[in-house]
Amino acid sequence: MTNYIxxxxxxxxxxxxxxxxxxxxxGRLAPGDPAYLIAAQQSDGPPPxxxxxxxxxxxxxxxxxxxxxxxxxxxxxxxxLGVSYKSGEEILNAFxxxxxxxxxxxxxxxxxxxxxxxxxxxxxAVRRGSFVDHLSRVIALIGTSLPGFWLAYLLxxxxxxxxxxxxxxxxxxxxxxxxxxxxxxxxxxxxLMRLTRSSLLEILGQDFIRTAHAKGLGSLHVxxxxxxxxxxxxxxxxxxxxxxxxxxxxxxxxxxxxxxxxGKLLVDGIGNRDYPLIQSYxxxxxxxxxxxxxxxxxxxxxxxxxxxxxxxxxxxxxx
Amino acid sequence: xxxxNLRTLxxxxxxxxxxxxxxxxxxxxxxxxxxxxxxAINPAHSLAAPSLEYPLGTDNLGRCTLSRLLYGARLSFGxxxxxxxxxxxxxxxxxxxxxxxxxxxxxxxxxxVDILLAFPSMxxxxxxxxxxxxxxxxxxxGLVCVWWVGYARIVRGMVLSTRAQPYILAAxxxxxxxxxxxxxxxxxxVIAPVIVLVTLELGQLILALAALNFLGLGAQPPTPExxxxxxxxxxxLQTAPQLMxxxxxxxxxxxxxxxxxxxxxxxxxxxxxRRS
Numbered sequence: 044m045t046n047y048i049x050x051x052x053x054x055x056x057x058x059x060x061x062x063x064x065x066x067x068x069x070g071r072l073a074p075g076d077p078a079y080l081i082a083a084q085q086s087d088g089p090p091p092x093x094x095x096x097x098x099x100x101x102x103x104x105x106x107x108x109x110x111x112x113x114x115x116x117x118x119x120x121x122x123x124l125g126v127s128y129k130s131g132e133e134i135l136n137a138f139x140x141x142x143x144x145x146x147x148x149x150x151x152x153x154x155x156x157x158x159x160x161x162x163x164x165x166x167x168a169v170r171r172g173s174f175v176d177h178l179s180r181v182i183a184l185i186g187t188s189l190p191g192f193w194l195a196y197l198l199x200x201x202x203x204x205x206x207x208x209x210x211x212x213x214x215x216x217x218x219x220x221x222x223x224x225x226x227x228x229x230x231x232x233x234x235l236m237r238l239t240r241s242s243l244l245e246i247l248g249q250d251f252i253r254t255a256h257a258k259g260l261g262s263l264h265v266x267x268x269x270x271x272x273x274x275x276x277x278x279x280x281x282x283x284x285x286x287x288x289x290x291x292x293x294x295x296x297x298x299x300x301x302x303x304x305x306g307k308l309l310v311d312g313i314g315n316r317d318y319p320l321i322q323s324y325x326x327x328x329x330x331x332x333x334x335x336x337x338x339x340x341x342x343x344x345x346x347x348x349x350x351x352x353x354x355x356x357x358x359x360x361x362x
Numbered sequence: 363x364x365x366x367n368l369r370t371l372x373x374x375x376x377x378x379x380x381x382x383x384x385x386x387x388x389x390x391x392x393x394x395x396x397x398x399x400x401x402a403i404n405p406a407h408s409l410a411a412p413s414l415e416y417p418l419g420t421d422n423l424g425r426c427t428l429s430r431l432l433y434g435a436r437l438s439f440g441x442x443x444x445x446x447x448x449x450x451x452x453x454x455x456x457x458x459x460x461x462x463x464x465x466x467x468x469x470x471x472x473x474x475v476d477i478l479l480a481f482p483s484m485x486x487x488x489x490x491x492x493x494x495x496x497x498x499x500x501x502x503x504g505l506v507c508v509w510w511v512g513y514a515r516i517v518r519g520m521v522l523s524t525r526a527q528p529y530i531l532a533a534x535x536x537x538x539x540x541x542x543x544x545x546x547x548x549x550x551x552v553i554a555p556v557i558v559l560v561t562l563e564l565g566q567l568i569l570a571l572a573a574l575n576f577l578g579l580g581a582q583p584p585t586p587e588x589x590x591x592x593x594x595x596x597x598x599l600q601t602a603p604q605l606m607x608x609x610x611x612x613x614x615x616x617x618x619x620x621x622x623x624x625x626x627x628x629x630x631x632x633x634x635x636r637r638s
Contacts, residue, residue, distance in 0.1 A: 061473060061474070065477060187566075188565065190576075192573060196606050287481070291485045325489045
């Protein structure tokens with residue numbers, strides 16, 4: 044099992060390095076001369092050429108890109124993501140300060156999505172072809188077709204403007220959470236439900252389920268004890284990916300509901316042309332997604348003990 | 363093969379096809395259909411109710427909502443279609459090269475794919491557009507940069523399994539060049555699933571573009587686009603909710619159309635993607 048964990052970590056290391064390359068490349072994509080931009084912050088009005096040149100050599104901006112990249116990765120590893128152009132705040136601090144709010148929203152959204160998706164998906168699989176099955180298909184279809192940001196405003200219009208039950212935006216009480224979480228949850232419920240249905244259907248058609256029925260086990264016991272446990276593996280994988288999508292999707296939801304998370308920080312940063320912030324956002328989120336996928340990998344061991352014995356080559360052969 | 367199978371699209375597939383044709387027609391004929399210039403400002407008619415002259419009323423600047431919707435749908439749909447074409451060309455090219463030649467090239471290309479797949483596509487797209495600056499071309503570019511990876515991965519898988527077929531070995535044996543084999547024997551096997559994939563994903567692509575536009579990173583005023591129209595309607599949510607209702611409905615409909623059509627196409631045409 045330790046082997047398995049070490050292998051997964053080693054496999055993810057190159058991906059993380061790739062993410063740093065991506066984030067670094069993004070920083071170099073930014074229009075304008077970084078030395079000039081930094082100099083402009085330090086002086087009133089247009090900065091003198093001497094200052095620009097001084098900063099260029101001070102920051103090593105004349106070095107070849109791989110030297111700059113190496114230096115930058117070194118800084119990142121020491122936890123230094125630089126400072127925001129706009130606020131002068133340490134970027135890592137800004138992220139760590141706001142990330143819990145984003146995570147809270149995304150996890151609550153995932154929970155809502157799962158609570159809607161699992162029962163409906165199970166029911167749709169068990170009663171295949173029934174009214175519930177058709178209903179679940181229609182709900183999933185609508186769920187994947189509606190723009191989330193539009194749904195957000197429809198909910199605001201209904202619950203906040205017309206019924207006056209919930210606040211329009213902000214984050215001080217739990218009531219502020221209801222609408223953004225609902226938007227996120229409804230957005231992912233549809234596809235999770237279809238996945239639950241299809242993966243459960245696949246398991247239900249297998250021989251060991253027939254055996255379980257044949258030896259006289261009750262159908263609920265077969266469903267929960269045998270079928271669902273096996274169907275959970277693809278569902279957990281997709282839940283990990285979904286959590287990532289929720290964190291990404293929360294960019295828009297946070298903007299709409301003025302939720303003080305890092306998604307809103309990014310959108311504000313884009314508005315302010317705060318390039319170090321944008322670059323660091325990609326790095327920060329990329330690192331977090333890697334951790335999620337590592338977590339999902341580890342969860343497999345709990346769900347299916349066979350996995351830790353499978354050789355890496357065999358497990359990755361499907362790629 | 364494709365045309366005979368189209369008869370078995372099913373009701374929902376035909377419904378989806380109908381919606382797609384409807385929006386395509388709007389895209390082509392909107393200059394004839396629109397009652398007004400979508401950018402023409404008329405302060406005297408600000409936020410007017412629907413009338414014979416303005417069938418869906420006007421926005422805060424007195425611009426005809428119907429005309430803006432028609433032109434907006436054209437731009438949203440058109441840019442998504444352009445993005446989809448570029449994405450599938452890049453995806454097929456990279457996937458085919460990677461799957462056919464294998465080796466270190468495959469290793470490098472697939473690591474790039476792994477890295478981009480580690481992110482939700484929206485995050486990187488947003489970061490790219492945010493860095494390059496707002497604009498419809500940059501929005502398309504941002505999405506293209508992240509969206510091709512899924513196609514490359516799927517095409518690579520198909521090419522790998524096709525390459526193992528005896529007829530490819532036979533083609534090699536009679537001296538066909540790699541390029542000829544790729545073009546004549548491998549690519550035709552890949553095209554049908556890719557068309558299905560494009561149809562399935564066009565809806566999501568339209569949604570993603572609309573989201574970028576909604577954040578103000580796409581089309582700039584006064585160009586009408588469905589997502590940016592939603593954004594422009596935000597301050598009037600309480601006083602004139604219809605400004606947000608119509609563009610949202612239009613987006614939802616066109617995406618629904620592509621989802622229905624894509625689902626049915628997948629079921630009829632392509633066993634390869636059916637399980638996904």
